[in-house]
Amino acid sequence: MPAQTLRFLCPNGHLGFAPLKTDSFFRGVRSRPDFILADSGSDDIGPGPLGSDTSTSPQEWQRHDLEHMLLAARDLEVPMIIGSAGDTGANSRVDLYVAMIRDIARRHGLAPFRIGWFYSEVPASLVRARMLAGEAITGLDGRPDLALAELEATDRIVAVAGVHPYKALLDQGADVIIGGRSSDSVIFAAPAIRAGYPEALAYYLGKVLECASFNAEPYGGKETVIGEISMTDVKVTAMHPAQRCTVASVAGHAMYERSNPFYEHVAGGRLDMTHCFYEQSDEKTTRITGPSFTPSEEIRVKLEGSGKVGERYVGFVGIRDPYTVAHVDEVIDWARQQVRERFGDDGYQLHYQVYGRNGVMGDLEPLKDRPGHELGVLVFGVAPTREMAEEVTITGTRQMFYARLPEVKGTAGGVAFPLDEVVRASPAYRWTLNHTMRVDDPLELFPLHLDEVRP
C-alpha cells in the first residue's frame, strides 16, 4: 500500500506558451507537494513547429518556467517532470530543455542531481519498413490508413508516449525528467501508478491537472493547481486566492479540447469517465471518484506527422464598392484566371479568405450571403520556391485591382491596397499523420537517457 496520499503541483498547462504566474506557484510550493509537473506541448499550434523543427514559445518564457520549477523541486527534493518539451516534443526540443536545465543548475550552483530524458521522433524509414511488412498504420478521426505517398510527404514524425518511459526513468532514479512527445495526462499518471495507486485514478489525476488552472473558476490561465491522489479518490485544489475548483469547473474541464467528455485514449488503454462523480469537498477543492480504466489488448502508439506544403506569401486587399462587394467571387475568379494563365492549373495553391463575409468560417458560415458594407480579402499563395510563391501571391492580389466587372462604376481600380506588396510568411505545412502504430514493447520508440548534473 502506498503512503496515504501523494500531491502533484501543476503551474502551467502548456509550459512556454505563456509564463506561469508566480504568486499561486509559490503558494503551492509552500504546501510542499510531492511532485512538480507540467506539460509543454500541444498539437493546437498547427503543423508548422513540428514540420520546421521550431518552437512557437519564446525561449525566455520556457526558461522562466523551467527555472521556477527546477529551483522549487530541488529545494523540496521532489521530482520535476516535463512532458512534450518545447511545444512539439521533437528531439531538438528535448535537447534544448535538457541544456536549459543544466544551465539553470550551473547558474544557481545547485547540488548534483540526476536528469533523465527520452526522445519521441520516429524515422520515416521505420514506419515505411513496418508498412512494407504488412503492418497497418491506422488512421484516427476518420483518416484512412497511412499511404506511402503521404509518408513521403512528411518531414517529421513524433510518437506520443504513454506512462512507460516516465516510469522507467523514475525507476532509474531520475530527479528531473524532460520528456519527448507524450499524452498530457501520463506525466502525472506515471508516478502515481508507480507508487501503487489505481490506474483509473492516476490517469484521471492527469486529465484533471494537465491544463493547470483551466479546471478552476473564475477563468484564468497559468495559475497553479494541486491534485491529490488516494486509493479511493482524486482531489483538485486551486492555489490562486480568488480561484476555486468547483464541480462545474472541474467537470467542464473534462470536456475541454476533446471530442467526447467520457473517454480518453492513451498508449496502453482507455480511461472511462462516464461514471465519474464530482463533489465539492471544501471551498477551493473538488473531489472526484468513479473513473475506470481498461487496458488495451495491444499497445498502439499515436503518431503525429507534419509535412511541408511550400513557401508562402500573403497579400491583402480591401473592397468598399457595394457592387464589387456583391460580386467579390467574380473578382477572385478573375485574379485566379490570371494566375492560371501564368502558372497553369496546379503546382501551387492560392487561397482567398473574405473577411466581412465568411473569412473566419468559410463554408461553415450560415450568413455567407449577407456580407458587410466593406470586405477585407486575405490572399495566400503557396508554391515550391519563394520566388514562385511571391509571384503567385502578387498576381493573385494585384489582379483583383484589374478585375473586369461589367457594371462597376469605378473604373480606376477595383480594390483598395493598404500595402502595394505581398509579405513573406512562414512556410506552409500540413498534418500528414494522425495515426496509430502497433508496438510490441511500449518503450521501443522512446530511447531513454540518464545523466548526472554537476556544478
Place this chain on the structure above:
Amino acid sequence: MSVGVRRRLGELAKTVRSKNAGVDKITFDIIFSDRDTYELVKRSGVLTMASVAALYGIGEDRISDFVTFDPALAIKFTIYRPAPSGSPGDADIFGAQQYAPLLDIEVPID
C-alpha cells in the same frame, strides 16, 4: 402563461465555445449555470445532431460526437474539420471562433 416566448441560446448559456479536438476535429461546448436551464434546452429539441448539421450546412456524417454531459450541465458536439488545422487555407488554426452561429439559436421557454 405566455405563449411562444423564445430566448436566444447566447442569453441562456453561461459558456458557448469551440476549440480543436486534435488536428482533425473541432468541438463545441454549450454550458449552463443552472440545471433548470440546462434541462429546458435539452428538452426543447432545438439542439440536435440534425439542427446543428443544418446550421453549419454539413451532413450529419460530419458530426463525430453529440452528447449531453450532466455533471457539467453541458451539451457538446464535435465535427470533422474541412481540412486539418493549420493547413493552407484554414482560417482558424485553433478552431476558436466557429461557435458564433449557435448564439442565435432560438429556444422556446414556455
